[in-house]
Amino acid sequence: MIRRAVLVLLVCLFGVYSGHIYLTPTTDGSDPAVQAGKMIWQKKNCTACHQLYGLGGFLGPDLTNIYSAKGPDYIKSFVQGGTATMPAFILSDNELKSLIEFLKHVDETGRSDPRRFKINLNGTIASN
Amino acid sequence: MERLPQTNISPPKKLILSALVMLLLAMTFGVIGSFQYVVPGLYKTFLSFEKIRPLHVTSAIFWILMAATGGTLSYLDELAGKIDQNRLTQGQWIVFLVSVVAILVSYSIGIFGGREYWEFHPVLAIPVMAGWILFTINVVRSTKKLKDRPVYVWMWITGAVGFLITFSESYLWLFPYFQRNIVRDMSVQWKSYGAMVGCWNMLIYGSSIYLMQKISGDKTYARSRVSFLLFFIGLTNLMFNWSHHIYTLPAASFVKHLGYLISMTELFILGRIIYKWKATVTSALRYRHLLPCRFLMAADLWIFINLSLAIFISVPGINLYTHGTHITVAHVMGATIGINSMILLAVITDVMNKACGSLLSYQRQITAGLISANISLLVFVTALTMAGIKRTHWQMSDRTIPFSVMMNESLPYFLVFALSGVALFASFIVIVYPIMKNALACSAVNFLSLKLKIQPAVE
Numbered sequence: 001m002i003r004r005a006v007l008v009l010l011v012c013l014f015g016v017y018s019g020h021i022y023l024t025p026t027t028d029g030s031d032p033a034v035q036a037g038k039m040i041w042q043k044k045n046c047t048a049c050h051q052l053y054g055l056g057g058f059l060g061p062d063l064t065n066i067y068s069a070k071g072p073d074y075i076k077s078f079v080q081g082g083t084a085t086m087p088a089f090i091l092s093d094n095e096l097k098s099l100i101e102f103l104k105h106v107d108e109t110g111r112s113d114p115r116r117f118k119i120n121l122n123g124t125i126a127s128n
Numbered sequence: 129m130e131r132l133p134q135t136n137i138s139p140p141k142k143l144i145l146s147a148l149v150m151l152l153l154a155m156t157f158g159v160i161g162s163f164q165y166v167v168p169g170l171y172k173t174f175l176s177f178e179k180i181r182p183l184h185v186t187s188a189i190f191w192i193l194m195a196a197t198g199g200t201l202s203y204l205d206e207l208a209g210k211i212d213q214n215r216l217t218q219g220q221w222i223v224f225l226v227s228v229v230a231i232l233v234s235y236s237i238g239i240f241g242g243r244e245y246w247e248f249h250p251v252l253a254i255p256v257m258a259g260w261i262l263f264t265i266n267v268v269r270s271t272k273k274l275k276d277r278p279v280y281v282w283m284w285i286t287g288a289v290g291f292l293i294t295f296s297e298s299y300l301w302l303f304p305y306f307q308r309n310i311v312r313d314m315s316v317q318w319k320s321y322g323a324m325v326g327c328w329n330m331l332i333y334g335s336s337i338y339l340m341q342k343i344s345g346d347k348t349y350a351r352s353r354v355s356f357l358l359f360f361i362g363l364t365n366l367m368f369n370w371s372h373h374i375y376t377l378p379a380a381s382f383v384k385h386l387g388y389l390i391s392m393t394e395l396f397i398l399g400r401i402i403y404k405w406k407a408t409v410t411s412a413l414r415y416r417h418l419l420p421c422r423f424l425m426a427a428d429l430w431i432f433i434n435l436s437l438a439i440f441i442s443v444p445g446i447n448l449y450t451h452g453t454h455i456t457v458a459h460v461m462g463a464t465i466g467i468n469s470m471i472l473l474a475v476i477t478d479v480m481n482k483a484c485g486s487l488l489s490y491q492r493q494i495t496a497g498l499i500s501a502n503i504s505l506l507v508f509v510t511a512l513t514m515a516g517i518k519r520t521h522w523q524m525s526d527r528t529i530p531f532s533v534m535m536n537e538s539l540p541y542f543l544v545f546a547l548s549g550v551a552l553f554a555s556f557i558v559i560v561y562p563i564m565k566n567a568l569a570c571s572a573v574n575f576l577s578l579k580l581k582i583q584p585a586v587e
Contacts, residue, residue, distance in 0.1 A: 003282075003356055006360055007286075007360075007363075010360070010363055010364060010367060013367070013368075014367040014368075017367070017368065018297075018319070021312075021315055021316060021319060021383065022300075022306075022312075022316065024312065024315075024379070024380055024383075026309055026311035026312050026378070026379070027309065027310070027311060027378075028308060028309055029308050029309060029310055030304075030308045034308070035304075035307070035308055038307070038310075041242065042240065042241060042242025042243065043240055043242055044178070044240070044242070045178040045179075045182065045240040045242045045247060046178070046242070047242055047243070047244055047247075048177055048178035048179075048181040048182065048247065049177050049178060049181075051452055052310075052314070053314065053374065053376050053377045054376055054451045054452030055244065055314065055318070055373065055374070055452075056244060057177070057181055058452070058453070058454055058457065058519075059164070059165065059177050060531070061531040062452055083532070084168045084169045084532075085164070085168045085169055085172070085177070087172055087173075087176050087178075105310070106310055109310055109311055109378060110311075110377070110378035112376055112452075114376065114448045114449070114451065114452070114523055114524060115523075115524060117376070117448055119444075119445035119448065120445070123388065123443040123444055123445045123446075124381075124384075124385060124388065124444050124445070125375060125444040125445055125447075125448055
């Protein structure tokens, strides 16, 4: 009986918490170009080699803030030309533009660089 | 019309045998992928890393899903009966096989959904979901009849039902509300993935508790308060600790603090492992002549190593250093190979031992494979950790050298990683081959003997 009650309680808390996560407002990227760019990011599976906010594959570098660090032309040349490891991607001008819009949007949501955080005594971190 | 004679490979065992094939495939792709770290641009034109990684990950996940469900169903059959030959299991097996083949083919021709873990096109999630629904119906139906519900039955039910919920949640990104908001999208993605892994762990740990009970004959643990306490701690972690994946994401700090706090409750589990160390070793030694027990001993060791690492890197201040590096990969490999695969192989050597002829004659060979697998895995995980530390150092420094130079300097670690991966693969072949041979040879004998019996009637 107690076991069932604990289970029901946990499931209810989980439901409420999920609702909270779903409804929390954050930076919106509803611009159609950003959306289209995100789909290209997914369709080309950039995430297999790259990370956003440190999440993704580790063969390549994190690209969260590549837009502000290096600018659109730099991104363009990597995507079109590839590198020893990264394949060159054949994209139309429009697709390339959207992809860059997406990376610009990601850049605007925050910074992924771990160096910008300070560590508190209780183990938590806060952005500097 | 001539009816095909019945062979004695039941649907749960078909799931298990297919799982073993997936394990070998996962390791094949894994080895290729690891050498892409050593030789930049290897197979770039036709099997580049964006294809190899999903091929590897999906095969590995299907190894775990098929083996975990096959093991659970085999044990449910022992407990409740009527699973062994039922159509639901057969249906699940066929649906899973078709899905996984479609997924692997789609990757190799460059069709992606581009999400982490589930990198396949979202349409292919439909058959995966359908297969899991069949499994869940099977579990819920058969456990309904049970009067006594020890902790492993709770674990199997929560694992089965929970997966349905979290798997659906991982596809919320298909709705524009989630899709157009990268922070919300990534939060929900890692929320669902954290819980999903927890769900298959419920199936796996449930089976391991059942197996231990079967070996020792001691039925009290699975009904004890402690076992339920541990179950609820596990469930709480499954539901609420996931934000330790996203400490650097600009999500609400309350969410991250909760993840940190809940993650630390695992210290209780770690403490208990240390406290019970002597008793565990004593009972393991008592049953060490049994093959499944040897795999469980290996899993125990990895639980200790990996749980310690997990708790360590769940502290945000430490996570800051390890996040986005191969230390995370080392942790994942410890969990999926060291813990999940060792427990699953324990279950499989138990279930498949009964399948047909005994595995006893292969005991030495399998044990040799087990030992060399664990040594290779230790080297493998250490090499990944070293590469991770190198990257941490680069990430936290002034980054005076470019990314590619840093990767080049990590080459020795990647070489050890790739070579120990090959050794790991070879060790798994040594383990898996006799299990498959035993099951298939037996069914071939049955097939032939039935055929001979049928022959006169047909003529």
